[in-house]
Amino acid sequence: RLEGAISRLRRLNPFVRFLGLSATLGNRGELADWLEGVEFACDWRPVPLRWRLSRFRKAQEKPDLLCREVAGVRDAGGQSLVFVQSRRRSEALAAHLCAQGITAGFHHAGLQHSRRRSVEDAFRANRTPVLVATATLEMGLNLPARQVVLYDLQGYDDGEFSPLATNTVWQRAGRAGRPGLDDQGEVVLFAPSWDKQADRYERGRFEQIKSGLGNRASFDEQVLIEIQTGMGRSKVQLERIFETSLAKQQKLALPLDRSIEDMTDAGIVDLHPETGDFRVTPLGRIAIRQMLRPATVLHIQKSLRATLDPTFFDLLVLAATSEDCEPRLTVDFEELENLADNLSGQRSCVFSSAKPDGFGAGGKQLLSALKTAAVMMDWTSSGDAESVAEEWNCYPFEIVRLCESMDRLLTAVASVQRLLDPEPDEGEEKTKSPLLRRVELLRQMVINGLGPDAASLTCIEGIGAKWARKLVQNGINSLDELASATTKQLIQLGKLKEKRADKWIRAARITDKTMVTDSDAGQFIALHPSYSDLGIDPYRLRRAME
Numbered sequence: 001r002l003e004g005a006i007s008r009l010r011r012l013n014p015f016v017r018f019l020g021l022s023a024t025l026g027n028r029g030e031l032a033d034w035l036e037g038v039e040f041a042c043d044w045r046p047v048p049l050r051w052r053l054s055r056f057r058k059a060q061e062k063p064d065l066l067c068r069e070v071a072g073v074r075d076a077g078g079q080s081l082v083f084v085q086s087r088r089r090s091e092a093l094a095a096h097l098c099a100q101g102i103t104a105g106f107h108h109a110g111l112q113h114s115r116r117r118s119v120e121d122a123f124r125a126n127r128t129p130v131l132v133a134t135a136t137l138e139m140g141l142n143l144p145a146r147q148v149v150l151y152d153l154q155g156y157d158d159g160e161f162s163p164l165a166t167n168t169v170w171q172r173a174g175r176a177g178r179p180g181l182d183d184q185g186e187v188v189l190f191a192p193s194w195d196k197q198a199d200r201y202e203r204g205r206f207e208q209i210k211s212g213l214g215n216r217a218s219f220d221e222q223v224l225i226e227i228q229t230g231m232g233r234s235k236v237q238l239e240r241i242f243e244t245s246l247a248k249q250q251k252l253a254l255p256l257d258r259s260i261e262d263m264t265d266a267g268i269v270d271l272h273p274e275t276g277d278f279r280v281t282p283l284g285r286i287a288i289r290q291m292l293r294p295a296t297v298l299h300i301q302k303s304l305r306a307t308l309d310p311t312f313f314d315l316l317v318l319a320a321t322s323e324d325c326e327p328r329l330t331v332d333f334e335e336l337e338n339l340a341d342n343l344s345g346q347r348s349c350v351f352s353s354a355k356p357d358g359f360g361a362g363g364k365q366l367l368s369a370l371k372t373a374a375v376m377m378d379w380t381s382s383g384d385a386e387s388v389a390e391e392w393n394c395y396p397f398e399i400v401r402l403c404e405s406m407d408r409l410l411t412a413v414a415s416v417q418r419l420l421d422p423e424p425d426e427g428e429e430k431t432k433s434p435l436l437r438r439v440e441l442l443r444q445m446v447i448n449g450l451g452p453d454a455a456s457l458t459c460i461e462g463i464g465a466k467w468a469r470k471l472v473q474n475g476i477n478s479l480d481e482l483a484s485a486t487t488k489q490l491i492q493l494g495k496l497k498e499k500r501a502d503k504w505i506r507a508a509r510i511t512d513k514t515m516v517t518d519s520d521a522g523q524f525i526a527l528h529p530s531y532s533d534l535g536i537d538p539y540r541l542r543r544a545m546e
Contacts, residue, residue: 003211003246004222006035011231011241023174024167026206034246047177049185051202054149055193062151062190063093067100069149069188074102074129078146078182082132083172085152087395090132093151097130104130107137110395138171147186148176153198169201211247213254217323219247220294221287223259224280227269228288233277235260266298286415290408296322300409300416303359309435311522312380312442312452313346316373319409321361326405327398329375331367333543335393339367342374343525352523375399376406376446383449383469403446410443453478460507462500483508
């Protein structure tokens, strides 16, 4: 996306000038050539770094080893920044340090913004001598420390562990050394005694930055944007555009013909009947408007066509199985029993069948989508991110981000459904189909944290989540009950004028009452055990097999 934005900006303004800055770049010359610029390198650093390896034989030794490392820095009046591979580990290590008498905080992407700012301010003010963090503090924040400890030299990506990139290690190491306070910064790498390659990081042989257009979904997205902006109206124009891309300079194969053909066949792109130029169809505009990959919109279209009368839960799984749903909630084997209990109470038209297709997802992806949908359903029931996060072994901030992601995805689902709904006969007014109304109601439930009846109240202009909850707390639980309420009754709720109360009541009386819930749709999901009675714990067996 950055490559595409830079490319379009250069074509809009040939005189634009770029200044690119990086501390870790393995191919700065190549990037400078792409930008038609000049590279400049300097290895001077205001506070020099001293690198050191701290060896251990068993992983169980690491927590106490960390205590000894940071205690010395603390006693000397310095601060330590410790990088770990997971959120849970950051919390557990901070707790271990505190138990050993070392004041420590933790920082990761699962915390609310206010909590993160509080942790950062405490560290800057030197109230916290040790801060244990994930990659959130790797770049973009000015939080220098005397010592940086890389507790883990591996990261978890795409379902497997792999060694950290040199770029990543140096970005983290760059936090060491406080200008004006330290004459030297210290970088400590925790490495097992058998790892003979750990010292390679100090040499700083950085990896190259590669174009993201080699990913087909990303490439399709950029082709679609070029067509929609009018900069790539023909195949010749598109070829010229991508001839100047970083991807082309790096000799990546860009399947332009295949991309256009596939998107044309899928109905995302077509040809103007008069000029013959490429143009984006209404389906393609949904992808652009909601900032979604073309593959996501096609996934939504295909799923809606194949699913008869999907329930709230089905629609949430549909959204959660798309490439654009984030964050991904992982499922541990220990969670399977609780997830199964929850699923048995969900209504579904898709998963109540003997062999559900799972919207094309399977394995861990489907488990993640099922958990995400269950979390969202619980959120609409309670509206309390803290309690839902505690119940589902995730973080409140993840639920907030999921609500934002689901808002975009469900808006796209509604837009696609409008395209799929049949056109009315001549002279008839087009009305919303039951499924479209269900999707719109579900979106209100998700963004407001309300159940279906309470969420229907937000269809009235001026009633948001706060007022809807207030109405429910005072016995007005649905549109029908609002329509039958009196003006005096609403005024007594406080901070509501007579004119506004009358407007709400009148609107409730004329608003479409056929808001389609799924109280009678689908069937409860029937779960079938995967293992016969083997006399052993099936979850331990599954974990061992994995």
